[in-house]
Amino acid sequence: MGEPTEPGPDAAAGRGRAALIEDDVEFDGRDAALLRAVDAAGSVAGAASALGRSRARALSRIEALEDAYGTLVERRRGGEGGGGSRLAASGRDLLDRYDRLQAVLAATAAVPETVLDGTVTAVDGELAVVDTEVGEISGLHGGSDAVGNDGPDRHSEIATGDAVQVRIGADAVTVNDAASAVDPDATSARNRLDGRVSAVDPGETVSTVRIAIGAAEASSDADDPDTEVAALITAESIERLGLAPGDPVSIRWKATATRLVAHAE
Amino acid sequence: MGEPTEPGPDAAAGRGRAALIEDDVEFDGRDAALLRAVDAAGSVAGAASALGRSRARALSRIEALEDAYGTLVERRRGGEGGGGSRLAASGRDLLDRYDRLQAVLAATAAVPETVLDGTVTAVDGELAVVDTEVGEISGLHGGSDAVGNDGPDRHSEIATGDAVQVRIGADAVTVNDAASAVDPDATSARNRLDGRVSAVDPGETVSTVRIAIGAAEASSDADDPDTEVAALITAESIERLGLAPGDPVSIRWKATATRLVAHAE
DNA sequence: CACCGTTGTATCTATGTCGATACAACGGCG
DNA sequence: CGCCGTTGTATCGACATAGATACAACGGTG
Secondary structure: OOOOOOEOOOOOOEEEEEEEEEOOOEEOOHHHHHHHHHHHOOHHHHHHHHHHOHHHHHHHHHHHHHHHHHHEEEEEEEHHHHHHEEOOHHHHHHHHHHHHHHHHHHHHOOOOOOEEEEEEEEEOEEEEEEOOOOOOEEEEEEOHHHHOOOOOOOOOOOOOOEEEEEEEEEHHEEEEEOOOOOOOHHHHOOEEEEEEEEEOOOOOOEEEEEEEEOOOOOOOOOOOOOOOEEEEEHHHHHHHHOOOOOOOOEEEEEEHEEEEEEOOO | OOOOOOOEOOOOOOOOEEEEEEEEEEEOHHHHHHHHHHHHOOOOHHHHHEEEOHHHHHHHHHHHHHHHHHEEEEEEEOOOOHHEEEOOOOHHHHHHHHHHHHHHHHHHHOOOOOEEEEEEEEEOEEEEEEEOEEEEEEOOOOOHOOOOOOOOOOOOOOOOOOOOEEEEEEHOOOOOOOOOOOOOOOOOOOOOEEEEEEEEEOOEEEEEEEEEEEOOOOOOOOOOOOEHHHHHHHHHHHHOOOOOOOEEEEEEOOOHHHHEEEOOO
């Protein structure tokens, strides 16, 4: 992490934390643990003691969450066992939602990303074209309105001429045999580059393949390192395609899986 | 949001908030705004007053962040103008990292997702096969270790027989002309389903296409609604493929772009 | 009817964070 | 040399959040 402004491929996304937001109330991992504990214990009191936190606070936290998210826990006082609480269906849905968000965030942290610097050459709605060292790439920008960025941050919006970073998740890149080229008009994946496999980082069942772009014809100049794009491929696909370093391949990915982010001036 | 356990396609991802984590210190939007303000004002004092927050606190916050993330701001006291501060290169890198994380989160909130319930039939490392109502789908699970889930949450790990949700981002689904089928051995995208376009939700330049699965041959039974998968497609691709409701298409997406998340029991 | 363990509700205290304020240290500049 | 605006550092009070504690209300059960 020493270079001044050369992210290159595989800049680690790092650890992260995510929370749902509704009505200014955040639903985070602590809340998820609370709901799960209620589900397991069958009572808020039992959940609180299992988590080692105050019962009164846990209850008021649940009430605060319900003000924002609707009914989450069905509580009943009196009756057999003195009463008890059950996770409502909507509470289960909220947990599922949180888990999916968490899964996406975990994926962005675990999956390599390719980051390219470029300049915007055209903007058309939510789509924009960026000129990079490997050619023109189209991708999506914006959408940050939906996150909660009306807050303190807010720095987006892209215009022609802006310096941006292009982010391509390795899980969105499809590797194709260079020989049997698919009909470009028969698919909705439009971003396309040719290159050669430069490395295969093997994983247990999933491997990261690095493709050097622009090395399609001759081997590179050695002192001019090619820019690489990472692709996440199952071991099965690697074997089926017979991928090995040096092989010419064609990679392809959707513009809608490409994110443009304003580069910190 | 009334059904008990039927998420179906397009369950809204909702708003979210993300923060980087290093060494138990969160870097969130407020910190990003602070660094940007320092960059703009040329001093921590100016940044604090521009943001309407305490200068002393802003400085100590920067010090706390630097303990975790390394040098972020180069500060100098005395000299012309009495001193000042500049955003260090690593600070700019951190801002870029944060912006990319934010962009990913914004994307998951803005992009439709298809959620299918299923049962795990096989687990092989980080890859698993899930049986769903539209057939077997393979996807990734886990990776949550990298998020910060050592904390209070922690509920993952998948085994054969588990009930899971399969999450497919609409931005990862490729739509192909059903007629000119690509050679299945020439691509690394292995998940494949056939269906018919059931709806096109037009956007400005990007549209969401819903594909009814299993409706390949006859029109459906009307009282048995097909499960739908959403795909995010540029208007240009829709036109090029000539997509209209009723058209038979083949969709394809990578196993590595498919996330498996444990279903809240 | 009394018992029981839970849900509600209220109050007090501890803790951590933030703003506000004050003051010393620094170093170029007039 | 003194001025200036900044960086450092320390302290105080306001505020929000958490735990701790106490007690009333509830409704099956024995």
